[in-house]
Amino acid sequence: MTSTSLTPQSAIRQQTAVSRFSAEYRTDTPFVAEPRPRLSWVAAAESTDWLQTGAELRLTRGRTVESAGHAGPESALVEWPFEAIAAGEQVAVEVRVSGNDGGTTDWSAPLTLVGGFVDGPWQAEAIGLPARAGEETPLGQPGQLRHEFTVGEGLAKATLFATAHGVYQAEINGTEVDDQILKPGWTAYGDRLNHETTDVTALLAPGANAIGIWLAGGWFTEKYGFHGFAKPFYGEQPALKAELHLEYSDGTRETVASGPAWRASTGGPLVSSGIYAGEAFDARRAEAGWSEPAFDDAHWLPAAVEVKDTWAEATPAIAPPVRRIEEVPVKEVLTTPAGATVLDFGQNLVGRLRIRVTGEAGHTVTLRHAEVLEDGELSIRPLRQAAATDSYTLAGNAAGTGGEEWEPRFTFHGFRYAQVDNWPGALDPAAITAVVIHNDMRRTGWFECSDPLLNRLHENALWGMRGNFLALPTDCPQRDERLGWTGDIQVFSPTASYLYDSLGFLGSWLRDLALEQGRRDGVVPIIVPSVLGMLTSPVAAWGDAATVVPWVLFERFGDTGLLRRQYSSMRDWADALLKVRDSSGLWQGQMQLGDWLDPAAPPDKPGAARTHGDIVASAYLFKSLDLVAQAAAVLGHGADQGKYAALAEETRLAFLAEYVTPAGRMVSDAQTAYSLALMFGISTDPSQRQALGDRLAELARLGGYRIATGFVGTPLIADALTATGHLDAAERLLTQTECPSWLYPVTQGATTIWERWDSILEDGSVNPGEMTSFNHYALGAIADWMHRTVAGLAPAAPGYRKLSIAPRPLASLEYAATSHETPYGLARVAWKRVGDRILVDATVPPGTTAVVSLPDGAPAFDVGSGQHGWDVPAAAPAAGRGTPSLDTPLADIMDDPDAYAAAWQAIDAQDPAAAAAFRKDTVWYRQTTLDESLLFTPPAVKEDIASALAALGDRRSASTPENS
Structure with missing residues (x-):
């Protein structure tokens, strides 16, 4: 027998295969919720620039086999090409894919599907x-x-x-x-x-x-x-x-x-x-x-x-179910000042405890849960009326069997700490395990960089999502609330769509949103499901979840079907807003939640933000009108597209006339106001946008690069700064550790995102506000900017059919990397510094292309699928800062982190309270010197500051190349 070499066609077939094949939206069961489920597959191709040219689907139904061709490149949420699946019917479907390399894959493994719906009315009685x-x-x-x-x-x-x-x-x-x-x-x-x-x-x-x-x-x-x-x-x-x-x-x-x-x-x-x-x-x-x-x-x-x-x-159900996802052991056993036994699991999580215990019949063990300790004891005040307490009374018949094992069945808690009362005998920490529960979604997004604090921040956003994606997207998982607040998920949905395959989960919740909205003449309630009966009029940024979340899911997953299903809800919300829009084309004069939890708001008035509620409302009026117009264009509703685009333009022009001065200042001279005008596309004139961005950067510096935004502005400010050429200011905000900032909670040991920037005050006490949660994902929306900008991966077309690869290295980082399991396969972008160069690596999944914008400022270009690498010069280091002094303007001190640290540390050595006030209260003006700001500072302290700054200058001089 003579051997023969592989033909080119068979070689191609070996190199390309179907690696994943599924039906919408669940993959944990063969039962499908729809008679005609859409199908998705992922091709694994070794050749570069690979694109699907077509596919063939084969269905086995009983003893019959039928096939259907599928032309073109689409492989995500492809319409069912066969007769509908009947209730209870079982079929098997396979796919094989052809590519532009001339090859065709083998048939995929059969995908078994069963009609998971009831045929006709239920016979069951309630x-x-x-x-x-x-x-x-x-x-x-x-x-x-x-x-x-x-x-x-x-x-x-x-x-x-x-x-x-x-x-x-x-x-x-x-x-x-x-x-x-x-x-x-x-x-x-x-x-x-x-x-x-x-x-x-x-x-x-x-x-x-x-x-x-x-x-x-x-x-x-x-x-x-x-x-x-x-x-x-x-x-x-x-x-x-x-x-x-x-x-x-x-x-x-x-x-x-x-x-x-x-x-x-x-x-x-x-x-x-x-x-x-x-x-x-x-x-x-x-x-x-x-x-x-x-x-x-x-x-x-x-x-x-x-x-x-x-x-x-x-x-x-179309959402994946709630399951036990992970187990966390006890990290430390603590004895409180009052003598109670408290278990620390090292991670704020959502779930319950599983115990194994041996004792006499009738002996009751009590477990109480909380997120933090205060004064060494379990802090239960933030739980308000939620007892969050489980108890187990022993049967007493487990001696010699290893103990009785128990885990609560129908409750859950948000906690890091658990107080154990009345444990029989000595407590072995191995006898108690925390069981993490949430909807069993597939993880799809990852991020890492050279800064451990930023890695922890990203991990906190991830854990915040895990804890609050339980049955529906909740605000918090621990106190007497745990409700589907629409504003929280509106701002967090881009991050959620990256970290997990949340399409089925959020698609299910959007069905409830539309149903609740239908009972209210188009007005979306502030929570879904609606159980509070409060604020029956439209509320900006909360009700706008009706337009924003479906559009985000379309952008991130390419789900035109969901967009079509939610379109009437989107339009009804826009129409409800048109009823409250005034004759000027703006949304004004109504109570709003506004830029909720602006850090300047008092603890008992979380809506008292620096940005006026009318500005937030009018910006979202434009946003929702614009999104309805865009959705109408995608769905082919030409008349609606023209109508809502025209209405959006009226509101846009009215917004600029009412709230933006000719010089590019906002009526509310606050960071959220500028971010809204820039990132919602309200300001389109290049010179005006630059003026707005410059003022936004100045406001960030004037505030010492401490965060000054709430729920509305926080997801936008880093993008607004980046888009107007102020990446350095965005970096200073991101890496700030003073309160308020994203990293302040990290420095305080946070393992989830807090509701308030200062849920724990700097003195270690719990914020006195009635509303204080330590697991709220809204402010973690910054993670989406970390994915898209710091690491540089984003969709450039719906569903990542085309990727955007645009890393923007932060000066303080040595590397950053992100990866995301797109509907077409794994995409990845990573960069690292090597000397004065930036090395960028990228993976573009088969069946997709990417537009690449490298950090050297060169024109963008397109690439096909495969592995790519580029080597570009790093940004030139900042010019030498020289020797700062008391005569240096405050702005220059703030923009020189070493000088700023030298100044406040010199004050701190003499008067810690004065140093804290200097850091918190100074307004970092351009035309005021450091000396002028220290009007009431003792001369001796000024001398110490001057000496510290001079020493910094000496160190810099000694490190210059000519002195090395």
Whole structure:
């Protein structure tokens, strides 16, 4: 036999393959939520400049096989080309891809898909727990439901569909049906319910079988509201609907549905459960075998059946479910001044504790959670009315077995510290583990650089997202709130879309936003789901989530279908704003939350920002009108495009006439005002934009490069400075460690993003404001600028079909790198300093191109897929600063970090309080000297400052090349 070499065609096939193939939006289950799910695939190609030219899809349906061609380069969210998948139907689909290299891949591994929706109305009745005889049933009373049924021979498939007004977990024959928790999550219950679809075939056997349900109130029965006025919003008791569909090999079908034949108990071990309160579990009350057949349930009562079914339609969940994601061990065991035992897990996280304990029956262990310590004790004031306390009462029968193991089922807490009370015997820290929970999204974004503080800042933004992407995008995970504030996710959605594949998660939440909006004549509530009933008029930056978040998801994921689905919501919000727009074309004269938590705002007045609320409102009016026009253009709605573009232009011109002077000053001479005008595209004239940017940079320096923006301005200011040639000022803001700044919390040990810039004051005490959280992702929106600018990776076309590679090295960094799993594969940009050069490396995924703008200022150029590298000169170092003195202008002192440090440290050596005032209160003017600013400073201190500055000058002179 003679050997033959590979032909070019087969060689190409070996080099190119389909590396990932999925259906929208979930990848953790074969069940699909849509009959015609869109498909996505990623090609791994070794050749450079590779582009897809077409693809072929092959569907196996029973014994039939059919194929469909797909022309062109698109491989993300491709429309389903076959007949719709029927409810419960199982199909297999494969793809092979052709490229511009002339090759075609082998067929991908088959992707199994099953119609995960119910065909027709549910047969299940809504059932709940019986009332306690002779006593008042507590709000949200948890309990158990069970039912026995018979399975015949020849079972081919069994599928469980379940949803709840509350939270549930199902067991069949003693085994939990899946690893999901807090099902079915929180939606706008009055309009939409999620249901899970679970294959339980393997849990059943011919003959007697049983299903058991743990049930609690969760979000459905929780009390919502502040200042002691919280009350239930949805209902007072939980209920469930469940259907078990049985399919036999002979084609017959049966349905086991919840109804009056089911039995219920509130006497089980789950004594109480609440999202805010925590959970109490008494293991002595557990009944072995309760979810198995032949269990004696004569002492149980008939399930309560809801007489009037007012439930919203249940549809399959499109967001990935909540799961246990990670386990964190105890880092340190502390004894507080009061003698309490507190566990420090070293990371502020969201989840609960799993314990293993041995002791006598009836002994109760209590676990209380908090994010920080104050005066050495657990700081519970920031939790407000949330008890955040779990308790476990031992059964006492685990001696010699390693102990009783328990983890709360239907609650979660935001915490770094946990106080353990009444532990039997000596506490072994290995007996307690923190279990991190959140929606099980796929991680897609990474960043690192040479500054450990910036790395920790980025990690804090990541952990903040993890803790607050639980069922819906919440503001905080610990206190008596945990609500879907629309403003928070509006500003954070770009960062969220980079760090995780959050398309299904945010797409699900946007459905609720549109439903809640539909009840309010187009006005988007400030939280979704809406349970507070406050601020019924439009609120800028919060309601604008209706336009901003869908557009961000379109930019980052290329999801035209989601944009089309949300378009009416976007337009309705714009129309609601037009009703409050005045005759000048602006949005003025209404209460606004504005630039929320501007650091200048008093603790008890978080909306009292330096930028006037009318400026914020009018800027967002323009933004939303403009986004509706852009969405209309994408979707082919020509008339709407023209209408809303014209309205946006009217508002833009009115904004400039009302709020911007001819010299390029804003009426609110504040950083957020300038950032809005620049980054929303309100100011378009180059000379005016430069004037605005110059003033913004001056304001940053006048404030000592301490942050001066709140929720609205913080995501914009670094971009606004960069776009107008002030990268150095953006860098000073980013790397500032004095309060307020992004890095101040990092220096205070923060492991998540704080709600306030000073949630912990400089004296170590907790901010006295009523509203103080240590896990709020909004201010972490700066991470998106770190990805796009510091490292240099961004989308240049929707869904990263074309990348932007534009690193802008910060002078204080030696390297930075970022990578992102785009819909087309992994993209990466990294740069590092080598001598006086900047080396840039980039990975462009197959099927995409990139526009490259290198930091040397050369014209931008395009490249194709593959690995790329460039070597460019680094920016010339700043001119020698010479010797500063008391006669140096304050602006020059502030722009010379070494001189600034020498000055305040000289004051600090004599008078720490005066040094703190010098750093915090000085306005760093251009026309005022350092000496003039020290009007009331003792002469001896001035002499020390002068000496310190002179010594700095001497060191600089000694280090110049001619003196080396």
